[in-house]
Structure formats: C-alpha cells, structure tokens
C-alpha cells in the first residue's frame with residue numbers, strides 16, 4: 001500500500017518533469033496599445049504559444065485580423081486575402097518557428113487603429129490543410145495615431161570652452177526601427193556625428209545623434225539646431241544657445257610686458273652711456289683742476 005503510493009508519487013513527479021511542452025496553452029503576448037506616427041512605420045511586438053509539439057515555420061500559418069471582424073485581414077502569407085487598404089503595407093518580422101509573430105505596418109494611415117489580433121493555424125504536412133487554429137482575440141494591439149512627430153530632446157555636455165571638443169546630443173523616440181529617423185545639424189559636418197540606436201521598451205526605440213565639434217570665440221551666443229526627419233517625411237527640430245567660455249588670451253599681456261622690458265633696456269643703455277660720458281668728463285675736469293692747482297702752486301712758489 002505504502003509502496004504503491006510512493007510509486008504513484010514518483011510517476012507524477014516524472015510526468016511533471018518530462019511534459020512541460022505538452023502543458024503549453026494557446027497564449028499570445030502583445031503590447032496592448034502603441035503610438036504610431038502617421039506616414040511612418042510601426043512594429044507590433046508579438047509572441048505566442050500553442051499546445052502540442054513544436055512545429056517548424058513551414059507548418060505554421062500566421063494571420064493578423066481585425067478584432068471585431070475576422071474577415072478584415074491585415075496580414076496573410078497569401079496577399080490576395082489581405083484587405084485592399086493594407087495590401088503591400090504589412091509584413092511578418094517574427095519567425096513563426098521561434099513563436100514570434102511580430103508584425104510591421106508601413107506608411108501608417110490615419111485609420112490604421114485596429115485593434116490588430118493574431119491568429120495561428122497549424123497546417124498538415126502534406127495536404128497543407130488547416131489542422132487546428134486559434135485567434136488570440138483577448139490579446140490584441142490598438143494603434144493610437146500621432147499626427148505630428150515628437151520634438152527631439154537636446155542635451156549639452158558641461159561647459160563649452162573655446163578651442164576644446166564639445167558634444168551636443170539630439171535624441172528622439174520612434175516606432176520604426178527599419179527606417180530610423182535622419183538627423184541634420186545646423187553646424188559641423190557628418191563626420192563629426194555619432195549615431196546610436198537602442199530599444200527602450202517593447203515597440204519603442206530611441207535614436208541619438210551626438211555632434212562633436214570645436215567651438216570658437218565667435219560661436220558664443222549662437223544657436224545650434226538639430227532637425228529630425230522621420231520615416232515618411234514628417235519633420236521636427238529643436239535649438240539651443242551655445243555659451244562658449246573663452247580661454248585666457250595671453251596676447252594682450254605679451255605686448256605691454258615687451259614694451260616695458262624694451263623701455264627698461266633702452267633706458268639702461270642710455271644710463272650707462274651717459275654715466276660713461278660723465279665719468280670721462282669728471283675725470284677730464286679733475287685732471288684740468290689738478291693741472292690748474294699745479295700751475296697755481298707753481299705761481300705761488302714764485303711769490
């Protein structure tokens with residue numbers, strides 16, 4: 001009796017360890033709401049699971065359809081099944097074999113709000129007929145339209161110092177990693193720019209353009225502008241004022257010092273020359289005085 005229950009427990013544990021794949025449910029994971037810029041592109045992140053053994057991409061068919069009307073098809077591998085207003089604008093980025101159903105929508109239109117729901121169909125190997133299918137209508141993505149693009153953010157490195165390299169960073173968030181925003185700067189050249197792409201959260205990316213240049217004295221109080229062109233052509237920009245700290249200018253010190261030294265040297269030379277001249281004259285006077293005294297004493301001797 002006790003032996004039996006022990007054996008039962010053992011088999012239950014074994015079943016628990018060996019069968020995690022068969023435990024998989026029909027489940028999808030999406031972002032419920034995504035903001036997209038009209039004319040640009042948007043990526044709807046999506047992953048899914050299904051019961052049974054893992055199938056290769058060739059045995060899976062992924063479809064995106066509207067939540068309340070399953071015949072409104074946004075994406076289908078057979079493009080004739082896609083509704084006219086979405087033809088040629090949707091593509092599956094995700095690999096279904098990796099349980100990834102991520103969708104890209106290009107040239108986003110005003111009316112593309114969805115909600116977008118994913119359906120997976122498991123197809124039979126030889127007949128290509130649908131064996132099982134599931135629409136994840138509880139997990140759909142709603143797209144919120146943005147008519148105007150966001151303004152970029154501008155960040156300055158610490159103080160700009162004349163003649164020293166200085167960095168200004170321009171950054172925007174976007175939803176279109178296949179066609180990232182293009183940056184233009186009001187000064188500097190393309191060679192001075194570093195571009196950085198990074199994901200922020202599911203469905204949102206950040207692009208940064210870092211401009212490194214060397215400010216000069218006449219850049220003080222001038223504006224620097226970063227303009228961003230989004231996929232589809234919409235634009236936005238932002239400007240900041242540059243405050244350039246001047247490095248101590250030594251030229252205005254050198255001149256007076258040189259003049260002072262020059263004057264001192266000339267004055268010294270004049271002094272020495274004059275002293276020499278007067279020395280000679282004093283000596284001359286002394287010798288003349290001496291000879292006069294001699295003459296006088298000689299004269300007095302005569303008296």
Ligand SMILES: *[C@@H]1O[C@H](CO)[C@@H](O)[C@H](O)[C@H]1NC(C)=O
Pocket residue numbers: 047093094095100101102
């Ligand atoms: C799904 O595929 C997209 C597009 O290739 C990729 O960016 C994303 O990282 C994938 N998601 C997961 C969870 O692997």
